[in-house]
Every structure is written in structure tokens, then in C-alpha cells.
Amino acid sequence: MSLVHHSVTLVVLQEPEIVAAEAAARIAAEIRAQPDAVLGLATGRTPLTVYARLGAMHRETGLSFRQVTSFNLDEYRGLGPSDPTSFAAYMQRELFGRVDICADRAHLPDGLMPPQQAAERYEAMIRAAGGIGLQLLGIGNNGHIAFNEPGSDFASRTREVTLSEATRNANAPDFPPGALLPETALTMGIGTILEARELLLLAIGARKADALANALDKPPSPDCPASALQLHPRVTVLCDRAAARRLGA
Numbered sequence: 001m002s003l004v005h006h007s008v009t010l011v012v013l014q015e016p017e018i019v020a021a022e023a024a025a026r027i028a029a030e031i032r033a034q035p036d037a038v039l040g041l042a043t044g045r046t047p048l049t050v051y052a053r054l055g056a057m058h059r060e061t062g063l064s065f066r067q068v069t070s071f072n073l074d075e076y077r078g079l080g081p082s083d084p085t086s087f088a089a090y091m092q093r094e095l096f097g098r099v100d101i102c103a104d105r106a107h108l109p110d111g112l113m114p115p116q117q118a119a120e121r122y123e124a125m126i127r128a129a130g131g132i133g134l135q136l137l138g139i140g141n142n143g144h145i146a147f148n149e150p151g152s153d154f155a156s157r158t159r160e161v162t163l164s165e166a167t168r169n170a171n172a173p174d175f176p177p178g179a180l181l182p183e184t185a186l187t188m189g190i191g192t193i194l195e196a197r198e199l200l201l202l203a204i205g206a207r208k209a210d211a212l213a214n215a216l217d218k219p220p221s222p223d224c225p226a227s228a229l230q231l232h233p234r235v236t237v238l239c240d241r242a243a244a245r246r247l248g249a
């Protein structure tokens with residue numbers, strides 16, 4: 001099923017695997033149309049299969065990231081690329097190490113730099129690259145996008161944020177047992193995300209159903225950061241049936 005939901009095109013697919021295949025196909029099409037595309041990338045469980053598919057497309061079809069520039073949404077404060085729980089390490093494992101992207105064009109916010117300096121530098125790098133073309137997004141159980149937790153201003157820019165209890169609980173399985181989770185992170189702001197030319201949000205599973213309904217079926221409000229997507233002219237939401245089950249209720 002595909003329909004226009006407010007300004008957002010909603011595509012409900014049968015299975016999580018089909019969501020991943022469709023997302024990978026759209027990212028590959030963007031790169032084929034524009035080999036020096038500027039992509040916005042996300043971490044988390046949702047894009048894992050998307051990245052595996054892009055790696056396979058690189059190996060099997062020659063899809064090349066050689067001229068691609070990428071900017072990730074966020075990084076934990078205090079974690080550098082050598083820490084396996086950093087988002088930089090995740091991206092290396094799941095995507096960058098599987099394709100031919102140039103290391104100096106694959107960017108994440110710097111979790112080790114003083115936060116204000118890291119944030120300003122990141123915004124400047126995005127501007128210098130000509131802005132983000134296609135931005136991939138996930139959605140938190142609490143409606144967050146990137147690490148913009150409920151209450152975040154829709155005009156917010158890249159900055160240091162305090163992670164909510166809900167987010168820290170959701171991400172705890174990514175850390176070794178007994179490890180202390182970072183309390184803060186650097187994240188692109190909602191205003192930064194809304195400046196990308198196109199947004200592609202993925203939502204998989206029943207635990208995303210309430211957040212997705214709040215994002216798409218209610219008027220935009222900082223209570224649900226993902227509802228800011230309704231303000232963007234070019235958004236596609238790809239979700240499976242479980243994530244869609246509260247839509248239109």
C-alpha cells in the first residue's frame with residue numbers, strides 16, 4: 001500500500017526485509033543518479049539490513065561509493081572510533097568497511113572534541129559539502145529522530161544533548177553487560193535534518209507503532225520530534241505492517 005499521508009508519502013510493506021530492500025534500492029538509485037551524492041546516515045538496528053544489502057550491491061553490481069560524502073546523524077559523547085560501541089565503529093563494521101567510500105568523506109560528529117566546537121564544525125562541514133541530499137532516518141520508541149528527544153526545538157541545530165531514560169534503556173543491549181552508557185551525545189538538530197533535500201524514514205516492528213502514529217497522524221509538536229517530518233516537502237516513510245498498525249486509528 002502506498003499513499004500520500006499529509007506531505008509524507010507512506011509506503012507500508014509486508015515484511016521488514018522488504019523495507020530494507022526498498023531503502024537500499026532508493027539509496028543505490030540516488031548514488032547511481034549522482035555518484036558524488038551527499039548522504040545522511042543513521043545507526044541503530046533498523047538500518048542493519050539496509051547496509052548489508054548496500055555492501056552486497058557493491059560487491060555484486062559494482063555500486064560505487066568512491067565519490068560519495070556521508071554525514072551520520074549522531075555520536076555518543078566521550079566515545080571515539082576505536083571504541084566498539086561508538087557509532088563510528090558501528091558504521092565502519094556495518095557499511096564503510098563493506099564498500100569503497102573514502103574515509104575522509106565519511107563523517108560523524110566527533111564525540112571526543114569539546115561539544116560546542118564539534119557541533120559548529122559539523123554544521124560547517126555539511127554546509128561546505130553543499131548540504132545533505134538524501135537523509136536516512138530511524139524513529140525512537142519515544143518519537144525521537146537522531147538524538148533529538150521529546151521537547152527538542154524544531155529549529156535546533158547540531159548540539160550536545162542529554163539522552164532520555166527511554167533511549168538509554170533502548171540502546172543498553174548495544175553495550176557490554178555492566179558497562180555505563182554515555183549520558184550525552186552529539187546530534188544533528190531537527191532544523192539541520194529538515195534542510196536535507198529528501199528524507200527517508202524507516203520504521204520496523206510493533207514497538208514503533210505508537211511513535212509512528214504520533215509522528216504522522218497528529219499535528220506537528222515537539223512532544224514527538226518525528227512529527228517535524230510533516231513540515232518537510234519531500235519525505236518518504238517506509239514501514240512494515242507491524243509499525244503501521246496504529247496509523248489512521
Ligand code: F6R
Nearest residue numbers: 042043044045046138139140146
Ligand atoms: C541512530 C539514531 C536514532 C535511531 C532510533 C531507532 O543514528 O539517530 O534516532 O534511528 O533510535 O533506533 P533502532 O533502529 O535501533 O530502533
